[in-house]
Amino acid sequence: MSVVGLDIGTFSCYVAVAAGGGIDTVANEYSDRCTPAYISLNEKNRSMGTAAKNQATTNVKNTLTCFKRLLGRQFSDPQVQAEINDYLKPYKIISGQADDTVIQASYMGEVQTFTPEQVMAMLLTKLKDTGEKAMKTKVVDVVVSVPSYFTDVERRAMKAACQMANLNCLKLMNDTTAVSLAYGIYKQDLPPENEKSRNVVFVDVGYSSTQVALSAFNKGKLKVLAVQSEPSLGGRDFDLVLVKHFIEEWKTKYKIDAYTRPKAYIRLTQECEKLKKLMSANTQQIPIDIECFMDDKDVHGRLDRAKFEEMSASLLERIEGLFKRLLSVSKIGVDDIYSVEVVGGSSRIPSIKELVTKVFMKEPSTTLNADEAVSKGCALQCAILSPTFRVRDFAIQDCQQYPITLSWQGGGLEEDSSMEVFPQFHPIPFSKMLTFYRKEPFTLDAKYSNPEQVPINQTGLGSYNITNVQAQADGQSSKVKVKVRVNNNGMFTVQSASMIEKIEKTEEPEPESMETDNGKTDEQSENKAESMDTEQGPTEPANDTENKDAEMKEPSENKEKTDEAEAKTDKKEETPKKETKPKVKSVDLPVISNVSGLTGDLINRFIETENQMIMQDRLEKERCDAKNAVEEYVYDMRDKLCGPYEEFCQEEVRENFNKLLGETEDWLYDEGEDQNKQVYLDKLAELKKSGDPIASRYREAEERPGAFDALGGALQLVRKFMDSVAAKDEKYSHLENADIDKVQKCLSEKQEWFDKQMNNQNKLKKYENPSVLASQIRQTKQSLESTCNPIINKPKPKPKEEPPKDNKKDEKKEETKEGEKKEETSKASGDGKTEQSTNGPAEMDVD
Template sequence: MSVVGIDLGFQGCYVAVARAGGIETIANEYSDRCTPSCISFGPKNRSIGAAAKSQVISNAKNTVQGFKRFHGRAFSDPFVQTEKANLAYELVQLPTGSAGIKVMYMEEERNFTVEQIMGMLLTKLKETAENALKKPVLDCVVSVPCFYTDAERRSVMDATQIAGLNCLKLINETTAVALAYGIYKQDLPALEEKPRNVVFVDMGHSAYQVSVCAFNKGKLKVLATAFDATLGGRKFDEMLVGYFCEEFGKKYKLDIKTKIRPLLRLHQECEKLKKLMSANASDLPMNIECFMNDIDVSGTMNRSEFLEMCDGLLARVEPPLRSVLEQAKLKKEDIYAVEIIGGATRIPAVKEKISKFFGKEISTTLNADEAVARGCALQCAILSPAFKVREFSITDLVPYPISLRWNSPAEEGISDCEVFPKNHPAPFSKVLTFYRKEPFTLEAYYSSPKELPYPDPAIAHFLVQKVTPQTDGSSSKVKVKVRVNIHGIFSVSSASLVEVHKSDENEEPMETDQHAKEEEKMQIDQEEQQKTEEQQQAQTENKTESEEMETSQADSKDKKVDQPPQAKKAKVKTTTVDLPIENQLVWQIGKDMLNLYIENEGKMIMQDKLEKERNDAKNAVEEYVYDMRDKLCGIYEKFVCEDDRNSFTLKLEDTENWLYEDGEDQPKQVYIDKLTELKVRDCPLSETFISHRGVHLLQHKLVLLLFAVVCTPEHWVCCRAKCPTSGKLLFPCSPWHPVYWRSQGTCNMSGALAHAPGVCTTPFFLFFVFVFVCFFCIGSFL
């Protein structure tokens, strides 16, 4: 069973696997651990990862990157419209209202959803993991930003299914980092002691996230999170791009922003310049040849000027740090350490801001690029039964408050209730009780829309069906179980109706709430809260009982309302009936459409495979032409006559010309037939060369054998005698010495017509060897 953790980054992705007793970040086919989040579409196939990155400029309109933040968003979303102006490829509105990506693929115009694009990237990462593990990969843990909403998380889950992956958990990036930090610590305080509070700061290419976590031995609890969803390394790049666009416009009269390719080149150069300024405070040059209109451009920048331009961005570093402490109700003195990760934290000014706020040196013990992927792999190992991992419980949180709204017949209006407040532990389940005579709908939404980095606060509508009144016409008791699951996704997991059956036995008073006055309102069942705040699942989320933390303590009073007054009733027997629930999610791909996307992805994978095989067959022909040409002038030279060599060389030249002309785009079988034709021509020559090479090897072994069997000790002494002046061996004139045999050209059959086949074949020489050995052995015996 595979254990794989995937860090889906805005700019690049990392894959970590558990093997050989540890966690290893694996490299792709380019020996690079970072796989660019980039997909390029061509007339024959797709290029994904590093191969696509090289086509960003040459195939700009069909190369997709920076799509991570489009998950679960409509085309009309203000964020999408803002990003659209900065993209080289085209965004379009799909029939569902979501944002789609328009490209030219297989010589036709295609519209892909964000889930399909992410599925393609996950397919590549899956392939990378399979190549490293040498076995199929199915189960994985995928990271998402801590501020992702329900719709965005569902979108990522759909993408994993398109890629053929079974996502065991969507883990927040900050939580994955905390896991990678805490699981190896041996000096954590005991469970009964005060926890160790650690702040994790992650500033990547597109977003800025902060979390504070409490650690005890074998336990991690996320106390609070804060973020700036648009502050990242690319914002600093954009400041440089804007500066040089203005400078080059004045200096060279170039309007760079109207041309996409020069703008993309400038982005790449500015990113390189930013990285250089992190290590150098002096003036740094930037030179770009043939930048635009065949004009070479150049400019300079230093760190002080750069920081002055970025004052506004640096001012946004502190608010999330302050917010996370306020939410967790901690002081700066309560923080044990501040760990930073993410590429943008390498900017000296960002480090200085963080260090100055907390009044202590920041810690860099974690790998800034790979920590998230390693945490994902650790989480996957914890969930996998194939690995035995040190016991370590993880309690995450709900980043935004979630409420339920329903139609209340008793009040003739809408009622609502906040089910999960902000920073509530997760995963978590609650049981709600309603009194109804007919089916009803629950509307889930985020209570604080202003806190969301997402325009729509709605989550879903859940229709509880087949609700019927009791036999006496009274309202039925309906228990609804709501849950924020292991992925951080809200759902109504089950609903059940309690049926009351009267018996003819002695009457007993039935317990009711004396404070209840009206019918058909909600109650929250108060059940015993588990002592441990989270129990990790070993298999799948379906076994939820080990993870649930019910809503309230055992001693708290039930909030029961809307029940009829207490009365004497006959003894009753209750049964529960499961009720069907119809989910009307704000964002979810339908099953039929999802299956279609999975089928299309399979077809594209097969097309990529066929194109790769075709290119490999073509490259094999080209490689053979070059290799054979070198051999004809090298090791094969004395084994082929002049006429044959010239004829074969001419054939190779014709093949090479054909490859670059008519053979540029041929089916795979054509290349295979061409290679077979060349090898048939080469076969006699290769056999002759191999035969003669075998003769020389056997000849050498034969001489050594004869020397060992026939020669006397005196011959050995003579062999070791050296010339006092030159230091060389003094070889005897005895015919038994091996050097004598070699120097006299014994069995020197290669000298006569070496290029003629069959002159001295290996079977003939083996027979010769046999006779020769027998002769000398008999002579020695006699």
């Protein structure tokens, strides 16, 4: 079973697997652990990863990146508009039906539209293929990382993308939680069980965002508090500062505007990223030079770190505010922090490390791999969830980033109400049981409590219709229990609903004040959730214990004591009739969910589309491989005909074959540029008709001498054996004459064949077909050895060993003989007396 963790970044991805007792980050086909998050759509296939990034400047309009920022968002979303305007996407982003975000590109010779989820599925397919090649097994179960600020709709979009890529996503894991898990497993200096918990701050500065979290480690438990991060505060924002600076400088200096040329803008972005990395390691001015940038003009610029930090002051202030907010929300002091771990590709910027020291009063720690920590944490989580792996127990508790409010309406009541069921930073995964009193079906609406805090304009999480609700037989409201949950993916859902139905009436009616519909007391209001039951942790059972407002049942033990006491009372005295409670049963209610995101039918259609694209990629790869095989054969044979193959073909044959190779080369770059796979296979077969005999003669000439030498050596060994037999060597004295004659006959036959074939081959020219093949010579050697070696190596028979003598049996035989002699002597004496039996007393048996 595969155990894979995927770190899906805005510009780069990492794949980690659990194998060999540890977690390793695997490399792609370019021997690079980092796979760029690029997709390039072409006329015949798709290029993904490194191959797609290499086409960023040659296939500009059809090379897609940064699509992670578009997941689940509407076209009118401010972040989508910022991606289009501020970060200058070379590909086209348009509005689809119902304000959906759609990417438009040319694929298979026509303009097609793709949702961001489809494009993400393409990238996941590439990462899946990388993991399968590294593990040499099929990848199905994965844990995928997402930013901690991802909302419910964005998480659902990522889950849908995993489905399209035929991946079973066991969990969507927050980046900071994944890093915390990797830190907790690998670090050896975490507190033992007898010490208090240690607080570790994790700062993840990625290419598009900065995330900060406080993790508490205590006795194999991990509790994470992640504050609301800035979704547009990462490495590319620092790059954007440099891009804008040089665009404005070169407008004046060279009279060119890179905003008007997407290809030039991409080249400038790439060079600014390199410049930023160089300035992180140097304080002096660093030059930036780009040849033929625009209008055949070469551009030049210079910048140092101090100036760069001055231009990035606003970004650094936002990061500092984020650090301070963590201290404010967590309500801990800097003295309570054990260490500060920095990860992420952009965490190497010196000014960010200085801010860590300034705010947290501690030097930043870099014990984890800054680039691979997230993927390794995801792989560890996948191993924990997998039943086939034994991993150190580690309980993980994350937090809810945004507060969730649940409102309800309908159900036979005129008024509506609402309540906040999951406040901000509430532990997750977590379940709550809500109790309602309703006569009719009703609807629950979930939304984020504070829309201004959510970095998305879709604050509604969905609506849930609780159906089949009806009043009791006596017309009273039914008790309905609804279980809501924020699962381990960080997504809100209504898990189940049930109605408590009375099946037997009470013998005495209950007080009217307890069951009337008009009662509007604080304890029993039909217009609000009466009770709330909680379940904490993903594996703990639901603790269905209602609060003080719920009905309380009499314990069975007390009831038995009461019955016993009543039995002891005076029998003549009549006891009052005890009130019996009604019998009830729980009836499951259907819950109809209406949540934002792709429908099941649409996801199935996209799965089919993705499978078709995978098949097209495979067919195109096979076609290209067949074409490359023809091209490789042409170049290889042309070089060898003038080299090692020159003596193995006649001049006329060589000239004709060279002509055929030239014609094939011209065909490849003309009408053979785009042909079917079978056409290339037929063309290669035609070339091999002329080339294979030449190659075969050369190969035979290389292998034949060695094969003859090996056969000659085997014949020599058999001759030495026959000479030893003729010399009456004691070593072979046990062999029978028939075996020796068999060896002699085989030796004579093989020696005759060897001499004949050697003489025939020596008479031939190199360009003539050989009289004997190396394989035939090796087969003859094998036949000689299989016939002669068993006889030559036949061991001498071992001498027979005499069985050990049994002294007791010998003694009994001697006694018997002695008794027989005495009996004969007695008969000869004629005295008519008999001797005692040989089986006499023990003292007569003397050794």
